[in-house]
Amino acid sequence: MNSIHLLPLGDVDRGIVESLQQPLSRVFRMPVLLKEANLPLDAFFDEARGQYNSTAMIQFLRNEQSALARLHPGREGSHERILMVFGSDLYIPVLTYVFGEAELGGRVAIVSYYRLRNELYGLPLQRPLLLKRICKEALHELGHTYGLTHCLLQDCVMHASTYVEDIDLKGDTFCPDCIAAVQNPRA
Amino acid sequence: MNKQDIGILVVDDELIVRESLTKWFREDGFRVDAAENGAAALRKLQGNSWNIMLVDIKMPGMDGIELLQRIREITKEITVIIITAFASVDSAVKALKEGAYDYITKPIDPDYLDHLIEKALKEQQLVRENRQLRDTVSELSTAGEIIGDSPEIRNVMELIHTVAPTDTTVMIRGESGTGKELVARAIHNGSPRRYFPIVTVNCGGMTETLLESELFGHERGAFTGAQQRRKGKVELADGGTLFLDEIGNIDMKTQMDLLRVIETKQFTRVGGTDIIRSDFRVICATNKDLEQAVKDGIFREDLFYRLNVFTVCLPPLRKRPGDIAQLAHYFLEKYTRAMTKTVKSFTPEAMHALKGYDWPGNVRELENAVERAVVVCKGPSIEKDDLPVQTVAAPRPDGRKLEDIEHRYIAEVLDETGWNITRSASILDIDRVTLYHKIEKFGLKRKQ
Ligand SMILES: [Zn+2]
Ligand SMILES: [Zn+2]
Numbered sequence: 096m097n098s099i100h101l102l103p104l105g106d107v108d109r110g111i112v113e114s115l116q117q118p119l120s121r122v123f124r125m126p127v128l129l130k131e132a133n134l135p136l137d138a139f140f141d142e143a144r145g146q147y148n149s150t151a152m153i154q155f156l157r158n159e160q161s162a163l164a165r166l167h168p169g170r171e172g173s174h175e176r177i178l179m180v181f182g183s184d185l186y187i188p189v190l191t192y193v194f195g196e197a198e199l200g201g202r203v204a205i206v207s208y209y210r211l212r213n214e215l216y217g218l219p220l221q222r223p224l225l226l227k228r229i230c231k232e233a234l235h236e237l238g239h240t241y242g243l244t245h246c247l248l249q250d251c252v253m254h255a256s257t258y259v260e261d262i263d264l265k266g267d268t269f270c271p272d273c274i275a276a277v278q279n280p281r282a
Numbered sequence: 283m284n285k286q287d288i289g290i291l292v293v294d295d296e297l298i299v300r301e302s303l304t305k306w307f308r309e310d311g312f313r314v315d316a317a318e319n320g321a322a323a324l325r326k327l328q329g330n331s332w333n334i335m336l337v338d339i340k341m342p343g344m345d346g347i348e349l350l351q352r353i354r355e356i357t358k359e360i361t362v363i364i365i366t367a368f369a370s371v372d373s374a375v376k377a378l379k380e381g382a383y384d385y386i387t388k389p390i391d392p393d394y395l396d397h398l399i400e401k402a403l404k405e406q407q408l409v410r411e412n413r414q415l416r417d418t419v420s421e422l423s424t425a426g427e428i429i430g431d432s433p434e435i436r437n438v439m440e441l442i443h444t445v446a447p448t449d450t451t452v453m454i455r456g457e458s459g460t461g462k463e464l465v466a467r468a469i470h471n472g473s474p475r476r477y478f479p480i481v482t483v484n485c486g487g488m489t490e491t492l493l494e495s496e497l498f499g500h501e502r503g504a505f506t507g508a509q510q511r512r513k514g515k516v517e518l519a520d521g522g523t524l525f526l527d528e529i530g531n532i533d534m535k536t537q538m539d540l541l542r543v544i545e546t547k548q549f550t551r552v553g554g555t556d557i558i559r560s561d562f563r564v565i566c567a568t569n570k571d572l573e574q575a576v577k578d579g580i581f582r583e584d585l586f587y588r589l590n591v592f593t594v595c596l597p598p599l600r601k602r603p604g605d606i607a608q609l610a611h612y613f614l615e616k617y618t619r620a621m622t623k624t625v626k627s628f629t630p631e632a633m634h635a636l637k638g639y640d641w642p643g644n645v646r647e648l649e650n651a652v653e654r655a656v657v658v659c660k661g662p663s664i665e666k667d668d669l670p671v672q673t674v675a676a677p678r679p680d681g682r683k684l685e686d687i688e689h690r691y692i693a694e695v696l697d698e699t700g701w702n703i704t705r706s707a708s709i710l711d712i713d714r715v716t717l718y719h720k721i722e723k724f725g726l727k728r729k730q
Pocket of ligand 1: 256309
């Protein structure tokens with residue numbers, strides 16, 4: 096059966112991870128389960144940048160998944176999607192930062208709420224706003240795993256956002272075209 | 283534009299850079315590919331269309347600058363953005379000099395990258411639109427070039443040549459059919475505004491409300507029937523030229539609005555409150571006696587002086603009969619080509635008739651006459667009978683027979699006196715009855 100596995104990483108705020116369960120399960124219409132991760136986090140840390148390499152983390156999990164699939168062919172749940180949730184800053188090598196990353200049309204994605212916190216911008220802490228933002232980013236990155244590219248509609252959660260205000264501006268749902276691609280994959 | 287139709291090529295020797303940028307743009311929905319060196323990049327130019335190339339400046343073998351030069355030899359169409367490992371002003375400046383669009387330093391700020399790409403694509407589209415526009419415009423101007431070799435038309439061309447490169451307001455005056463719009467286009471095409479549109483507003487035959495919304499646009503619901511917000515011609519002419527044809531026909535209220543927008547280059551849409559700016563040059567045209575209209579109080583004097591800065595007067599065709607043959611041959615070629623017919627020339631009788639006619643409808647009437655003749659013509663040349671009836675009915679005499687001279691002289695005197703029969707008869711030293719007979723005999727008609 097299809098499902099989404101949420102992997103809390105490192106000292107991530109568990110409450111934030113749990114807050115994602117309900118909305119994700121409602122949108123993707125499948126169970127969202129909390130799992131434990133076994134990632135050698137230090138291996139992905141860049142001392143000079145003080146950031147974690149999200150591309151390498153996704154790569155690591157993908158390799159692990161295919162190894163598992165080879166060991167247990169036909170294992171139940173082998174179609175699950177994996178979303179890593181992190182509280183530290185992420186980068187992909189050529190860019191200064193990312194909010195998250197996903198395999199386009201694949202199964203593994205990652206989001207971090209590090210840059211979604213108001214405190215980072217000298218604003219008062221606002222937990223409901225933070226939860227809203229991380230939820231949008233989780234939906235967005237999982238959307239990429241369904242092969243969705245950025246949507247031009249401002250209201251759609253697949254609208255590109257490279258700045259935290261962009262996230263607040265866009266909607267928290269998929270537009271009709273994008274949701275169709277999610278609910279009838281490969282249609 | 284569909285993002286899938288936009289191609290981005292990443293050129294970098296580092297695999298990780300190629301991979302991450304490719305992925306980044308792919309998530310945006312672009313068509314993306316990567317090349318690991320200059321040679322591979324040049325190979326990918328063949329058979330593919332790329333809108334944007336991101337090129338690493340430091341690569342083994344052919345470096346980014348050299349690749350940029352090679353690309354520029356092949357095409358100017360592709361926007362090249364240079365990637366540098368750290369801000370090296372020297373090489374970045376060199377890249378810009380070689381025609382790079384911009385340069386970015388690694389690691390790249392994602393927000394900056396997205397906006398840079400968006401900006402580059404927008405500018406690319408603008409350049410393309412302008413090029414299309416320019417092609418249409420030059421097509422138009424060659425299709426209807428101002429033809430003639432008479433001193434009158436040479437004077438017109440000299441005026442156009444003088445005023446075109448300036449930003450001066452121009453008033454074109456002339457009877458209808460003399461080609462006022464052609465002159466407006468020629469002025470626009472000779473100006474620095476030529477890459478922006480020339481927008482024509484025909485002020486004749488429009489109600490006050492309609493003309494206002496045509497000029498200034500309207501907001502949704504501004505009046506009955508305004509279901510969508512619409513941009514007005516003043517707004518569309520931004521950067522270019524606003525050509526107001528039949529300016530003598532606008533009502534007093536619109537005259538005032540027009541004066542204001544010409545003076546301030548600011549306006550609001552009908553039913554709107556936002557102040558919109560537009561930078562345009564004004565060319566207007568009229569066949570009316572505006573000085574008289576000002577005296578009669580139906581044309582604002584201040585607007586008249588605003589518009590009447592530089593005047594180009596187009597002579598009626600009858601004042602430059604020497605150009606008739608050249609114009610006729612020009613239109614003959616134009617319409618035989620359009621209709622793929624093989625009419626080569628005019629018979630001497632037909633040309634004689636064309637030269638003898640008064641052409642109250644001017645060049646436009648001549649063009650229509652030739653067009654019609656090409657349609658009905660069956661032989662290799664246009665015969666007198668192929669021409670419209672009125673053209674051949676009352677030929678203007680240009681022979682040296684005594685009768686011709688008499689005909690010409692009487693017509694001249696009548697024109698001079700404004701068809702005052704008594705005064706004409708007295709000048710000619712004949713009685714009025716005789717004059718009436720001569721008028722009938724020569725088929726003279728009072729010109730409008
Ligand atoms: Zn995205
Ligand atoms: Zn969408």
